[in-house]
Amino acid sequence: MSTMSGNAVFLLVTTLLAMAAQCNANFPYYFGDFKVSIRNGFSGNIKLEVNCTSFDDDLGRHWLRKGETYSFTFHTDILGTTTWDCRLATQDAPLGTSQLFKCDYDFLKKCDFRECKWDVRDDTEYLLDIPQNKYVRWAHT
Numbered sequence: 001m002s003t004m005s006g007n008a009v010f011l012l013v014t015t016l017l018a019m020a021a022q023c024n025a026n027f028p029y030y031f032g033d034f035k036v037s038i039r040n041g042f043s044g045n046i047k048l049e050v051n052c053t054s055f056d057d058d059l060g061r062h063w064l065r066k067g068e069t070y071s072f073t074f075h076t077d078i079l080g081t082t083t084w085d086c087r088l089a090t091q092d093a094p095l096g097t098s099q100l101f102k103c104d105y106d107f108l109k110k111c112d113f114r115e116c117k118w119d120v121r122d123d124t125e126y127l128l129d130i131p132q133n134k135y136v137r138w139a140h141t
Helices: 003-020 105-110
Strands: 033-040 048-053 058-064 069-075 083-090 094-102 115-120 125-129 134-137
Touching: 033 048, 033 058, 033 094, 058 069, 094 115, 105 125
Parallel strands: 033 115
Antiparallel strands: 033 069, 048 058, 048 083, 083 094, 115 125, 125 134
């Protein structure tokens, strides 16, 4: 193998590892499956519909009564680009689509690098900041 092609392979591998590091930022402290939980926290007797999708998975529609939780687990892809977008609706109206998981260090830190716990309330979604042990109103970016 020539030096030039060896350098190209080295740069490619280094770039891929750097991209993967975003979701694996705490390796070896935490590396493995992630969990997302979505709770119906509406104040009234309102059913919440949840339909979550990633690049290559569609988990189908799930209806939650007040206080019920829907959870799923998954493993991030090697490039650290895994996202989960969830379409939320009530029996009366769509609420929109929210990104409830992404490979971002500040986001994952709130999830304690293992579990993202969401509470869908009357005004918006709230994410449990596990290290602070409190729900924070989530402003989607």
